[in-house]
Amino acid sequence: MEELEEEQEHLDQTCAAFDAAFAALTGRGEYRGDDEYANEALEAMRRERIRVYTEASGPLYFGRIDRAEGGTLYVGRHAIWSAENDLLAVNWRAPAAEPFYTATERDPHGVRRRRRLEIEDRTVLGFVDEPLDSDFEDHLTEAIVEDITRQRVGEMRQIISTITPDQYELIARDVDGALVIQGGPGTGKTAVGLHRAAWLLYANPQLGREGVLVVGPNETFIRYVEQVLPALGESAVEQRAIGSLVTEPHGETDEARELATLKGSARIAVVLHRLLWDRLHFEDIEIPVSRRVTATVTADEQRELVAAVRERTFSYEAGRERFRERLAGTLASRILTRDSLAGSEEAVRTIRKAKEYSRAVTKAWPKETPEGLVKKLFTNRARLERVAGDLLEPEEIALLLKASAATSKHDMTPTDVALLDEAHWLIDPGFRRFGHVVVDEAQNLTPMELRMTVRRARGQSLTILGDLAQRTADAGVSSWERVLREAGVDSFDVSELEVSYRVPNEFLRIAGTLLPPGAPAPRGVRDAPFPPRAVHTDTLGAAAADEARRLVEAVNGSVGVVAPLAHMDEVRAALGEFADATHAALGAGINLLDLHVAKGLEFDAIVVVEPAAILRERPDGGVGGLYTALTRATRALSVIHAEPLPEPMRDAFPT
Ligand SMILES: Nc1ncnc2c1ncn2[C@@H]1O[C@H](COP(=O)(O)OP(=O)(O)OP(=O)(O)O)[C@@H](O)[C@H]1O
Incomplete structure (x- = not known):
């Protein structure tokens, strides 16, 4: 046969x-x-x-x-x-x-x-x-x-x-703690991260109960990847954009770059921690129990109690509860030795009933809410200088005082979300923890955002995917070691994927001209079926639209048009029929993308509009943003420009 x-x-x-x-x-x-x-x-x-x-x-x-x-x-x-x-x-x-x-x-x-x-x-x-x-x-x-x-x-x-041997090794790697996968554009990081989630769910049945969380940069990306795990038969997975990790709904407001960088820095975690614990205040407590008897605890004794409590409890609210208990016990023991009350339980009950006791607890260890704590970051210069003078420059303190805490869920910025989450965690961490967390495009997370994802992983069981060369925001990752330390990750392995399957050699070469010497850059495995093009024009919108229409025909597939915000309106107006991916919809033909949603996506062809303006754009542009835009295509790449091309790219296109 x-x-x-x-x-x-x-x-x-x-x-x-x-x-x-x-x-x-x-x-x-x-x-x-x-x-x-x-x-x-x-x-x-x-x-x-x-x-x-x-x-x-x-x-x-x-x-x-x-x-x-x-x-x-x-x-x-x-x-x-x-x-x-x-x-x-x-x-x-x-x-x-x-x-x-x-x-x-x-x-x-x-x-x-x-x-x-x-x-x-x-x-x-x-x-x-x-x-x-x-x-x-x-x-x-x-x-x-x-x-x-x-x-x-x-x-x-x-x-x-078609998983390759080096990818399989990472998918199935048994790690205590976090696994960082560094890899250039198109090396398969996202694919590996998702298949690793599926692999871990199969290998550890208890993970199915705890669940796996996949975190991506935005909703468009989540829509792009969200069917992979269900198609592998896995349902115990929650997939979320970083901005919606906190379940409460919130609006999104822009803020100045310096402020966003400062609010996203790891130092702020320390400042919040100090502001919270700065609230404790000790003075001698005297509780009149009867006309003759007064129970007392000195300020020093309370400090000792607090030290003992903090050794065993992490969060502010749980500590406060325990302190309350212990204080009642200590006060009760004082009246027991001096009076003839029947037993210790009754003594404790007597103390608890005294309104002076409640008042004393509230004064020594005040109640705090996450919103209240975040607010303290933006008010009271004297307190900020006292608590954070060694961590923040005077200008930084001034910047915080000039800004204000989000007053409603509708005016939160992404950095507010991370601040509030940190505050929640310090005070009363009641959120869900997952058995494993996969974080994609991690190079662009602020340390505060990374902390937010790390604390959702039980035992810090994480897969962190990213490419340092695609880093866009100034607050983003500088080196994996440093940022993971700042995010409080105790133990991690860093591995690298070196072969780009998506991006043809010619496009890798053009994008690579932007990178500083020594930056991690992948190796390609094939040549582009269409030569890359640079089109010089006076009418960016019309030229981009023409090129997009030409490419849809040529590649007979999907085209992404990446435009900087400065030229978004004219490109949008010229395009005619297209899917507006800046609002989370991806289509089979022409897709309009801004630099924020372009991350992690892939198209048959890409049209990049005005590289010089992309280099100027913040927070999603810069070298990393342009490098990301130039590496989205599997088959065709065109650049449309009115300004001169950025210096390193100038000779990279065939004439
Ligand atoms: N082993 C493989 N078999 C088939 N396709 C693969 C394999 N590895 C990667 N790919 C494909 O290569 C493309 C790039 O993969 P992926 O998006 O995971 O890369 P990435 O490293 O996350 O890229 P970026 O940094 O740009 O986000 C995808 O189309 C993916 O399906």
């Missing part, structure tokens, strides 16, 4: 087994037995399996490995057994599947041959073999390039059939 027929036969058999397993799951009524709890658990498991079988999309498997010592293993989305208990396919995340991803000619992991299958619906269309015991061509890179150059429709795709 021909090999293709054999493959079709195996697929038919696997599909039949899958259908039978699915029918068995859905056909049966609820489990009924003696043990109600066991039944409930079994029923929940059944429903979960049905959900995974229904929601995971794509062919049942996509490849196979033939072992050197005999035996074949098919790798796919689920483990599937025949009625005779033969394993027809393994889950891509099972340990047995590992060699499918990691075997190389140099280190074949006991694999003789790897086969990648092309399956559509329930038909095997073809396959590509990689013998691992002789020289072979790099079919993997070829397969990835082919996958990427297929037309895209504004959604990121799963990559389980």
Whole structure:
């Protein structure tokens, strides 16, 4: 029999087994037995399996490995057994599947041959073999390039059939604490982060209960990636833009750059901490219990109590509760030794009832709210100088005093969100924690924003994805070590992805001219099917629109037009029919993007409008913003300019 027929036969058999397993799951009524709890658990498991079988999309498997010592293993989305208990396919995340991803000619992991299958619906269309015991061509890179150059429709795709060995190593890396993945544009950081989430959920079933949080730079990005994990069958995942991490709804207001940088800096976390604990105030307490008896606790004794309490409690509110208890106990012990009250419990009750006691507690350890604490950052020069004089310059204190705390949820800036979250955390951290947190585009987070994500990860179990060369805001990450230390991450590994699958060599070269020597830049794997173009014009809007329309035809796919705010209106007016991605909608044809939403996205073709203006734009422009814009395309790149091109790029375009 021909090999293709054999493959079709195996697929038919696997599909039949899958259908039978699915029918068995859905056909049966609820489990009924003696043990109600066991039944409930079994029923929940059944429903979960049905959900995974229904929601995971794509062919049942996509490849196979033939072992050197005999035996074949098919790798796919689920483990599937025949009625005779033969394993027809393994889950891509099972340990047995590992060699499918990691075997190389140099280190074949006991694999003789790897086969990648092309399956559509329930038909095997073809396959590509990689013998691992002789020289072979790099079919993997070829397969990835082919996958990427297929037309895209504004959604990121799963990559389980083509994960590369270096990506697999990061997806499956067992780390205590945080894993930082540094990688240039198009190296697959986002893809790796999402597949790592899926892998961790499979490897640690308790993660399913705690949940995984994925944090991205904005809503458009979240829409771009949000179907990847559900399509892999994972539902215990929450995906959020950084600005909506705090569940309360809030508006977004712009603010001056210096102020945003200052409010986002890690020093502010220390200042808030000090402002909070500065509220404690001690003086001798005297509580009249009866006409003859007074219970007293000195200021020094209270300081000792506070020290003991703070050793065991972290948050202000929990500490306050414990202090209240201990103070009552201490005061009660004073009256016990001097009076003849029946027992200590009664003494404590007596103290608690005294209104002087409540008043004394409130004075010593006042109540505080997150909003109240944030407000203190913007008021009272004397207090700010006393508490933060060693951390903030006088001009910085003046800047804070000139600004004001957000007074309603509707006028919050992104930096206010992080301040309020920090204050919540210090006072009464009641928010949800996740078993793992994936943070994408982390290079552009302020230290305060990064702290906000870190504290949502139980045990600081994090995957942090980013590219220092794409850093845009001045407050962004300077080096991973430094920023992670500032964000309070105790232990982390930093790894790098070096091959850009998205960006053709020519575009990488043009974008690379902007980078300082020694900056991390990826290596490309292919040439651009369309030569990059620079168009000099007097009418930016019209020229950008013409170029976008030309490219939609040429690439027969999606086009992103990235414009700086200074030219946004004229480009928008000239475009005609397009999807306005600046408002969170991505479409199949022309998409208009500002520098904020362009991050992390990918298109067949990109039109970059007026690089010189992008360099001037804040906070999302600058060198990092322009570098990001120039690296969004898989196939075509055009630059439209009225001003001269920025100096380093001037000779980079073919004439
Ligand atoms: N192993 C792979 N197989 C197939 N496609 C891949 C693979 N790795 C990456 N890709 C594709 O390459 C493109 C770039 O990946 P991704 O968006 O994850 O890169 P990134 O490093 O996050 O880029 P950026 O820094 O620009 O955000 C995507 O289309 C992704 O699907």
